[in-house]
Amino acid sequence: MNNDIIAGKWKQMTGKAKAVWGELSDDELTRTEGNAERLAGLIQERYGKTREQAQKEVREFFDNNP
Numbered sequence: 001m002n003n004d005i006i007a008g009k010w011k012q013m014t015g016k017a018k019a020v021w022g023e024l025s026d027d028e029l030t031r032t033e034g035n036a037e038r039l040a041g042l043i044q045e046r047y048g049k050t051r052e053q054a055q056k057e058v059r060e061f062f063d064n065n066p
Contacts, residue, residue, distance in 0.1 A: 010034030016065050020057075023047065036062065 014029045017039075023046050032038040036058050044054040 013065055017061065020061060021046070 010033060011030075013034070014026065017029050018024065018026065021043055024042055028042055029039075032042065036055070040051065040054040040058045043049060043057060044051055047054070049057075
């Protein structure tokens, strides 16, 4: 999905993201502004995943939630 589209829809998508990554706070999700790199970094930090794992999860999330 296009980064501009993601940023525009991010407020709507935060609920779905919260369902997937429940350990992330609403504030953290809001601060990422739909930026895939920031979101992957948060997931990596909070869940102890590798950068590649976190990026894959984020990519799949955005692909499955147009």
